Amino acid sequence: MARRFDHSSExxxxxxxxxxxxxxxxxxxxxLSLRKIAKGIGYSPGTLINLFGSYSYLLLRVNADTLDKMSVEMTAGLAEISDPQxxxxxxxxxxxxYAMAHPQRWRLVFELRLASDEDIPDWQQQRIDALLTRLKAILSELNPDAADSALEQTARVIWAGVHGISFLAVExxxxxxxxxxxxxxxxxxxxxxxTGWISNTLAQ
Structure with missing residues (x-):
């Protein structure tokens, strides 16, 4: 078991x-369990709780890293693509x-449940918001007359569909x-x- 001063908190x-x-x-x-993680790195469960706040927040940090990696892969080639669709x-x-290549990390993003007294930290919410903002910006290019509320809804509907197919594919x-x-x-x-969304907007 490593001594507490063998490594910095970071x-x-x-x-x-x-x-x-x-x-x-x-x-x-x-x-997975907090005890397994602690044993794996040679520190006590209590040390991890002190550093992360809770087991859930430790896993949420893992999810933040997963979202960052997905974001990089999802946006890395966008500058070379001119067509919004x-x-x-x-x-x-x-x-x-990404879901097919790293199914367990991908699942954890959506399966992790925080305790009733635990809120989603700003650093995690900002990652989620950044994805939706990117989607809304692309949708706005496709449909410049769409209201912000319509862009928000459409971004969430499309991603719900994509997520559903991805989930069934992984399973x-x-x-x-x-x-x-x-x-x-x-x-x-x-x-x-x-096609349907743009047509409906133009018909209104």
């Missing part, structure tokens, strides 16, 4: 988060690809015919939804 946090990320590449969050499809497919429960694939389904969802 180093212990980094060690814990790295250990959890590595663990989730091989096993599920359901089999193609940008949305690129982001959606990047999201799907292997799409039951789709062999001639269909997950990427084509996501692209079809975006194309058809956007």
């Amino acid at each position: 180093e212990i946090c980094t060690m814990a988060l790295h250990w959890v990320r590595q663990y989730l590449e091989e096993d599920t969050a359901e089999n 193609a940008q949305l499809e690129f982001m959606a497919l990047s999201y799907l690809n 292997d429960k799409l039951f789709s015919p062999s001639h269909l694939n997950n990427s084509e389904m996501i692209s079809a969802l975006i194309r058809h939804y956007l």
